[in-house]
Amino acid sequence: MIRIENIHKSFAEKKVLRGVSFDIEQGKTTCIIGKSGCGKSVLLKNIVGLLSPDQGSVLLDGQRVDSLSRRQLFDMRKNIGYVFQGAALFDSYNIFENTVIKLREHGENDFTILEAEAKRVLSAVGLLPNIGGQDSGIFNKEWLDLKEKYPSDLSGGMKKRVGVARALVGKPKYIFYDEPTTGLDPVNSEQIDQLIAQLAKKMDVTSIVISHDMFSVYHIADKVAMISGGELVFSGNVEELKNSTKAVVSEFVERYS
Ligand SMILES: Nc1ncnc2c1ncn2[C@@H]1O[C@H](COP(=O)(O)OP(=O)(O)OP(=O)(O)O)[C@@H](O)[C@H]1O
Numbered sequence: 001m002i003r004i005e006n007i008h009k010s011f012a013e014k015k016v017l018r019g020v021s022f023d024i025e026q027g028k029t030t031c032i033i034g035k036s037g038c039g040k041s042v043l044l045k046n047i048v049g050l051l052s053p054d055q056g057s058v059l060l061d062g063q064r065v066d067s068l069s070r071r072q073l074f075d076m077r078k079n080i081g082y083v084f085q086g087a088a089l090f091d092s093y094n095i096f097e098n099t100v101i102k103l104r105e106h107g108e109n110d111f112t113i114l115e116a117e118a119k120r121v122l123s124a125v126g127l128l129p130n131i132g133g134q135d136s137g138i139f140n141k142e143w144l145d146l147k148e149k150y151p152s153d154l155s156g157g158m159k160k161r162v163g164v165a166r167a168l169v170g171k172p173k174y175i176f177y178d179e180p181t182t183g184l185d186p187v188n189s190e191q192i193d194q195l196i197a198q199l200a201k202k203m204d205v206t207s208i209v210i211s212h213d214m215f216s217v218y219h220i221a222d223k224v225a226m227i228s229g230g231e232l233v234f235s236g237n238v239e240e241l242k243n244s245t246k247a248v249v250s251e252f253v254e255r256y257s
């Protein structure tokens with residue numbers, strides 16, 4: 001489980017987070033909502049140790065993230081899949097290389113292992129036919145077609161799927177999605193939402209999804225946390241969110257629904 005305790009974070013004079021606390025429950029999907037620039041990505045980066053809080057702490061499975069050594073952080077991140085804002089694929093890498101980047105970083109160079117894992121995760125996100133987890137070469141043609149493509153050859157929806165596939169590599173316990181549907185049309189957005197919900201169920205992962213698309217939030221969230229003015233202004237389930245009488249919350253919900 002993840003415990004966010006009194007996180008403060010400023011950049012120069014700008015106070016972005018001013019004492020945010022809440023827990024991310026195991027096995028659930030928690031959506032973090034709030035206006036553009038309110039600090040959602042900054043919060044997520046504090047959770048994975050890409051940024052350190054000025055005050056407060058994040059406990060991930062009982063470990064204080066900001067006190068970990070580089071080595072420990074590296075190990076901790078094996079448990080975490082991160083889908084970055086925008087698809088953030090490397091344009092000069094093909095789809096196979098983009099997918100297995102994390103395994104390579106962790107020293108895996110065995111081509112058979114890399115290829116099997118790439119096929120597994122690309123099937124899991126629907127970019128390859130699902131053949132029940134077996135690699136019998138049935139979809140060899142599809143695989144050969146896909147693996148040598150470059151991000152510029154793919155549609156926006158497909159790029160997001162590759163971004164999700166990359167996060168699934170190594171079977172992480174946690175998956176964090178930063179605005180996974182931004183920039184997609186409603187049909188593709190809904191498909192990504194379904195994918196997130198399906199992965200949460202099938203892979204038994206704990207997910208954090210940053211979004212300001214309320215349609216997505218209603219579909220995938222077990223829990224919702226809202227940030228405004230650097231503070232946590234709401235925490236609860238979707239029903240409670242819809243019924244919130246707090247002005248800052250209900251105005252946001254109405255605007256983005
Ligand atoms: N590394 C950084 N250096 C300086 N300022 C930063 C840095 N990272 C974020 N900020 C600032 O912190 C504020 C919050 O940024 P953040 O990216 O967390 O917003 P967000 O809620 O994710 O917004 P969006 O919905 O647009 O993605 C912004 O004003 C941003 O400019």
Ligand SMILES: [Mg+2]
Nearest residue numbers: 040041085178
């Ligand atoms: Mg952001």
